Amino acid sequence: DPQAPVPRLELVRRRKQDGALYFGPYHSAASIRHTHALVSRYFGLRTCSDAVFRNRSRPCLEYQMGRCLAPCVRRVSPRKYAEQVEAAVLFLKGKRNEVVKLLTDRMILCSFRENFEEAAKIRDQIKAVQEVMTSQGVVLPASMDMDAVGLAREGDTVAFAVLRFEAGVLTERVPYVQSGVLAADKDLIESFLVQYYARSPIPAQVVLPRWLAGSTQTLAQVLADRRPEGVAVKVAWKGQLNQVGKMADENAAAILKEALASHEARHRAAQRLAEVLGLRGPPRRIDGFDMSTLMSAEPVGAMVVFMDGKPERRAYRTFSVRLEDGPGDVGLMHEVLRRRYSKVPPEEVPDLVMVDGGEAQVRVAAAVLAEVGMLAVPVVGLAKSKVVDRGGFGAAMHSPERLYVLESSEVDGVRESAVRLVVPQQNDPGLHLLMRVRDEAHRFAVTFHRKRRHRRQTASVLEGIPGLGPRRRSLLLRAMGSVANIRAATLEQLKAVKGIPA
Structure with missing residues (x-):
């Protein structure tokens, strides 16, 4: 907001009719963050919230890194900060030549006043802006958008x-x-x-x-x-x-x-994976599962989907485990897979199911698929590499990545299954495809688990009381001031709060 006493640079998702200057929209998060970093580095505008700005008593890390002028503690005069805001606005509007001219005039003025230290800083700022202009590489004869x-x-x-x-x-x-x-x-x-x-x-x-x-x-x-x-x-x-x-x-x-080169590489990886696992053809859809918990608290599961070797993030799913099928990694896996595939639409049936783990996890996955009538879907477990010998010197020795493949056969009308251990070449493209699925499932599960833990740690004890929704909790807290006061209040005092039924 240019009308604010100390305007700040902020990333937002939507424009508002609030008198502020908006630039964009940008085509990607990467491009807008790059522009945000450039403006912070060259012009030193503050990015902190108004609440943080009002309560600062000393410069923050952004000032120490040279990305903020620290107007919160008056390390810069209001006039100079306003000049930096003016230059930043021109920069964001794409008027780079005008920025250079404006800064050059200021540098000359500082030199005339023998403020050589400030002139040197502006000189470096001009050089940085010119480097950005040079890096664009292509310039049209006419100035146009x-x-x-x-x-x-x-x-x-x-x-x-x-x-x-x-x-x-x-x-x-x-x-x-x-x-x-x-x-x-x-x-x-x-x-x-x-x-x-x-x-x-x-x-x-x-x-x-x-x-x-x-x-x-x-x-x-x-x-x-x-x-x-x-x-x-x-x-x-x-x-x-x-x-x-x-x-x-x-x-x-x-x-x-x-x-096209990337598509061919993904297709080769899928073909190689089919050869390693003995599949009939390259798997087009791969469902990957992983579990996450910490000291048996807030157990969760996650499923990721890879289509043609690429993540299909719209198909990702998370599961808050209810411990219906028992504790432990095997119990969690059984519950998550059962909940996922008990009512799966035909178009979402995978060509391959990958679980993070060894023989036990593979057998659990195969049992669940048999229960829901998906015997034809192959299952593979991927056991991650681990340190086997740290040694006295040099790098530690690691075991190879290992695959556990379920193989079924029928002997005298009796269906038998066995889990085969496969140790492929560690640079095999098919193995690396499965590793990407495994790593993505792990990342997704851990992220969801952290959100659950954070929500639990920051939740109020009032949230567990039946019949006490967000509105009534807010009324009680405003009237009583704190949870401790609510706990110490009598029934008559609680009933006296406006909005709480007697």
Whole structure:
């Protein structure tokens, strides 16, 4: 908020009609955090909340790291802080040349006043901003805000590249890849841009591939309705626009090549995994499970899903274990798998189930799958490497990663099963695919367990009282002041609180 006495730099998800200056939206969390770090490093604006700012008595770590001017303890004058805010706003608006000019004028003024230490700091600030400008690499002759869109396709895989120019400087390349696409290129690019600009800022000019000449009217109308200032939709026909269009197409081709190489690597890993485990074909969907607990407190389970070798985060699930099938890792595993697969939709049946553990976990998983009629789904356990010999010198010796594979056979009408130990080459791509599934399941389970523990540690004792919801708890705390006072109060005093039924 530029009207605040000491404006701060803040990351937010939504704009509000509060008079503050908003910049964005940005296309990814990484890009906005990078910009946030640049502004903090070069301009030293505070990022702390107003409550923290009011109660500071000494500079924080951000000041020690050179990322804040410490206005909370008056290490910087209000005038100088306001000058830094002005320069930061120009920087965020993409007016880098104006920032350099403004800082240069201040440096000259400090030198004229023989304040050489301050002039040296501003000189370093100018150099840093110029390095950012140089790193952009591509600068258009005209200062304009423009997006150039490129498309590359091979089979049913399509890659888009959006080159974002701000004030004539290339600031970002936004890649998108889609697979399983059957639509025509013209329909694809129109559909993509309508969705893309639904959550991205629309520039003054959008440059499309030249083969769309004569087919831009509909898209231009849609974008113009969303941007009151108007937008010019052009094709990369000749001159400067042709060069920018070629650059966008080349970027899209590079993105497509990288995506296809990554897809082939994932497919090879799945094929190799099928060979190691003796499966009929490469597993397309892999469900991975892991349990997490601490001293038997707050036991939880987690399931992650990998589709075609990539995490499918929308399909992840967490389970608060009720200890219905007994304690211990085996009991937890049995309950989680039973709850997951007892009513699983047909389209979510996996090609492979992976559990974190050895023979005991594999047998439990196989028993649950047999109970729910999923005998055909293979099960594998992955036992992680562990230290076997620390030795006196050098690195410790580790055991290899080991696989436990369930094999079933039928002898004289009796179905028998055995668990086979497999120790593949430690650089096997199939093994590394399973390790990624295992590590992701572990991360997801531990994260959920920490949230549960934190919620329990910070919960109020009032939350366990039946019939006492959030509103009544709030009324009691406001009236009594603390939980201790509530505990010491008589029944008549509690009934006297407004909002508490007598």
